[in-house]
Amino acid sequence: MALVAGATRGAGRAIAMALGGAGATVYCSGRSGGGARSDYDRPETLEETAALVTEAGGTALVSVTDHLEPEEVSALVSRIHREQGRLDILVNDIGGEAYVRFGVPLWEYPLEEGLRLMRAALLSHLITARAALGLLVRHPGGLVVEITDGTREFNRDRFRDTVFLDLTKTGVDRLAFAEGHELAEHGGTAVSVTPGWLRSEMMLEAFGVTENDWFDASRAAQEPGSPPAAFVISETPHMLARGIAALAADPGRARWNTRSVSSFELAEHYDLTDVDGSRPDTWRYMREVVETGTAADVTDYR
Template structure:
């Protein structure tokens, strides 16, 4: 079996669920050793109080063909991130090939209605800390390992590709900040033969989103009755496969500084989602969502 990442070490920050878990597992499928870092363990759940755990992610990594190592880490606690760095260094001889920065956990705190100045400021600050301070602390602490030898890859996971208006000022600020973090580091990392990329999924069919709609993965289409645009949703593994292909690409530096969609990665590396389709959420956004077109009038197959 060809395992191009057999000798690679990866840290996935925010590996408990969603894109972080999927990226970790797909890296494992190509043979990588993956440190699955996050707050939720079998002994203690995070404030999100969800059932997914870092141990569960690590076991999936190992089952896929890699080596999964769970490390509990609250990325707002510098001592936790420092301990993570030290454990990675001790176990690997001091190097790191791939750093995936997917910390978030802010969804329950977002206020979507009303003007910003009438919203709860402390909740907004908490969102900012969860979604941006965590990323700053993570890269500051772990990049010294990544640049210790040539070829490192930093992947910042965001939402969207450009400035826009999602309906929440603080959500947009955080996600734009993550993109700017990736692009800023793209100016510095090439001097150390490393690459910095921001990636974004489309309409993500994460564990939390499925729960939001009250459906399971095997019945996800039932949620289309609630949100017709969910017909173009994608599993987290779609982005996971794209990021893994990027990590295994010897010419990955060509992506440096870009904000890349899951569809763009799938198109470039000839990948599909788990159902064999290739959802093109960016095109759906341009041609259906932005124009107010009724999804029921669209040939969905032409967008998958």
């Protein structure tokens, strides 16, 4: 029994599909459903995600929920309790990417926009976990996955471009660390998981590429608006999703409790790949190639 908060698109959608494909009943929640769009104003909907979960072999239930509204989240958890009697997996994947202003220093960053990012991508996780964990701990073995950006090791010595983004993404990681300590005595596990450079719908659209031409566009001569060269190391949301599904199915998953791991680490541990058969290692590529300006064969990192 799983709840994926932020299941409308990107990683959340892929995770819901992977958990459904593994046989789970998945509550798909977010703001884009029932004919309404969130302020992202994207075309994807929860109903589309639910259809994909069903197609993958799972059972999907849609909940149009604003995860910044405690009453709405509590109502969702009460519904899960009423309909299922338990919650085994919580995935918090509300990212707030649309609210980031890159390269803007703190003193120039519009305060309300910065706070909106932190509310959407950190406070929503906290509100949802607070509401859901009381149900999750009623049965031992529960799993909480907090999706963030960057591993704990990578973020420790690197500034994530803006103060608001830096605090938000490292805060999500710390939330998983703290949750893991409180869940341990109940037989539960909390893990902070990051994808690499995620080739989501929003990212493909931002660079004006598709799944068919993104790689060639990344390797071509750089033009304004084209993907940066480092985009060659990107991955689909499905590599992350496959790793989380394997983690959820692992009876020894407590070994991961309080840890920060990447989609690559999960894929390597569980012998998984992305949909094209590769296993991109974004964070090592960033350290060894992008940050040093070293020429490298990208196949060594895929």
